[in-house]
Amino acid sequence: TTTAIRSPSRSLPLPDSHTNPHRAGTNDLGSLQSSSPAAISSNVCQLHALAREGGVRRTLAVGIPESRFASGGRPFDEKRRATNALIEANAKEVSGSSEFGATMVYIDCPVLFGNETGHWESDGLHMAKLGYQELGRRLAAPVAALVEAEVNGSGAMKGGGAAAASVEANAGAAEADAETNTEAPTEPNADAAATAAAAAAAAADDAHVPAVDLE
Secondary structure, rough: OOHHHHHOOOOOOOOOOOOOOOOOOOHHHHHHOOOHHHHHHHHHHHHHHHHHOOOOEEEEEEEEOOOOOOOOOOOOHHHHHHHHHHHHHHHHHOOOOOOOOOEEEEEEOOOOOOOOOEEOOOOOOOHHHHHHHHHHHHHHHHHHHHHHHHHHOOOOHHHHHHHHHHHHHHHHHHHHHHHOOOOOOOOHHHHHHHHHHHHHHHHHHOOOOOOEOOO
């Protein structure tokens, strides 16, 4: 679980690649050691803080997804929503202050739970390969927006709020597009699109064996 990052002897590995997805928070909803939304969100936000300490200026936080146990008012759904709200609040604090010199953007998980979608394993908790592919496709636009902001040099201390708004707008557009069009959304920059597509493909291929699995 994400409580592992509390150990002073452990640090978050930051490879040379500019995109490094990590999964965290889902299993913590049922953990007795980190059961409160405040504790779970704090641990997730520490991952972003560690990334900033490692020189990563822009991070994207995707909310803890729905599941059979945490959707539509089911058990743990209220805790999931409360946790996501706290993560979103932290993201706004980071992006809205020059103190951090970074941009942290929050978006809700764009893949909703559904038994008939083929996106979920039979346990109702983990995404199937098709679900991870859909997640990667829908994250392509917001990831591309972050990459484009980095390429264009729009640092958080000079327009971080604008950069965050751009990512959120791209995320919203991608979600709307996904509801009406099965084709991948158009990216704002060719290089950014290529980077985002590579990251999405890697995330889908390594869905069950991520670089660091902190669920």
